[in-house]
Amino acid sequence: MSDRITSWHPNPSKPGYTPPAGAVDAHCHVFGPMAQFPFSPKAKYLPEDAGPDMLFALRDHLGFEKNVIVQASCHGTDNAATLDAIAKSNGKARGVAVVDPAISEDELAKLHEGGIRGIRFNFLKRLVDNAPKDKFLEVAQRLPKGWHVVIYFEADILEEMRPFMEAIPVPLVVDHMGRPDVTQGPDGPDMRAFRSLLESRDDIWFKPTCPDRLDARKEGGMGDPWDNFAKAVAPLVADYPDRCIWGTDWPHPNMQDEVPDDGHVVDMIPRIAPTPELQTKLLVANPNRLYWAEQT
Numbered sequence: 001m002s003d004r005i006t007s008w009h010p011n012p013s014k015p016g017y018t019p020p021a022g023a024v025d026a027h028c029h030v031f032g033p034m035a036q037f038p039f040s041p042k043a044k045y046l047p048e049d050a051g052p053d054m055l056f057a058l059r060d061h062l063g064f065e066k067n068v069i070v071q072a073s074c075h076g077t078d079n080a081a082t083l084d085a086i087a088k089s090n091g092k093a094r095g096v097a098v099v100d101p102a103i104s105e106d107e108l109a110k111l112h113e114g115g116i117r118g119i120r121f122n123f124l125k126r127l128v129d130n131a132p133k134d135k136f137l138e139v140a141q142r143l144p145k146g147w148h149v150v151i152y153f154e155a156d157i158l159e160e161m162r163p164f165m166e167a168i169p170v171p172l173v174v175d176h177m178g179r180p181d182v183t184q185g186p187d188g189p190d191m192r193a194f195r196s197l198l199e200s201r202d203d204i205w206f207k208p209t210c211p212d213r214l215d216a217r218k219e220g221g222m223g224d225p226w227d228n229f230a231k232a233v234a235p236l237v238a239d240y241p242d243r244c245i246w247g248t249d250w251p252h253p254n255m256q257d258e259v260p261d262d263g264h265v266v267d268m269i270p271r272i273a274p275t276p277e278l279q280t281k282l283l284v285a286n287p288n289r290l291y292w293a294e295q296t
């Protein structure tokens with residue numbers, strides 16, 4: 001692998017929508033900078049640098065107050081770049097780590113001190129070489145108090161993932177709703193299967209995020225303004241308003257063909273959460289419960 005990729009918009013527009021005070025971008029990443037924080041030798045993509053200064057400038061431009069930085073797969077299990085960004089945020093960021101399941105209790109405690117509040121299990125074959133369920137379950141049993149598990153999988157493996165998810169002893173947050181086919185609509189098989197998962201436990205949360213990925217033109221979707229996404233996802237947010245958190249997904253790992261304008265991504269919020277009450281839950285109350293619990 002040689003060429004480094006740029007997966008983000010060079011000059012995102014100002015959104016028409018203004019997020020409420022205290023809004024959290026609860027799914028974003030940092031890349032490097034590589035000279036200080038090299039990418040994993042196992043990384044499936046090699047991005048250009050997208051460090052904390054860029055992330056915090058975007059946060060301010062889009063009208064958010066805080067970030068939850070999710071360890072990106074290109075950094076493997078070395079969380080140094082994520083921790084560095086949290087440390088530079090003046091208390092305005094927390095994070096989700098990816099760990100070697102053999103991690104010690106001391107190292108977990110250090111991650112907690114550094115602002116980490118959950119670990120991520122990634123099951124996308126295009127992003128990781130292996131995802132050992134038995135080892136993941138073992139580490140999930142011994143997380144610091146108040147932590148949760150973030151899980152990323154695609155809709156076609158949802159059924160086979162269910163016993164694994166049932167065995168996780170802490171709250172679960174599903175990245176990008178487990179990537180349903182939004183062109184099937186709100187009552188399509190993928191959305192029905194995802195709703196059945198949410199019904200199975202009341203501590204499964206989800207991120208109604210990534211219209212740019214789930215409604216991409218090259219996947220047979222609509223492309224910006226992502227109407228299929230808005231139509232399929234709004235009913236889910238309406239029915240589970242206390243279990244969703246939202247994020248930009250900046251710097252949009254791997255996106256190259258249709259790099260989204262982050263201003264447009266933010267303008268999806270009032271389409272999936274049309275009332276101020278829903279918006280406050282999605283952007284303020286819910287992420288604060290998961291990531292700044294001591295302040296809520």
Ligand SMILES: O=C(O)c1cc(C(=O)O)oc(=O)c1
Pocket residue numbers: 071072073074127175213249253254
């Ligand atoms: O769909 C993806 O390619 C993707 C990748 C990563 C990552 O590389 O960590 O994170 C995401 O949230 C989404």
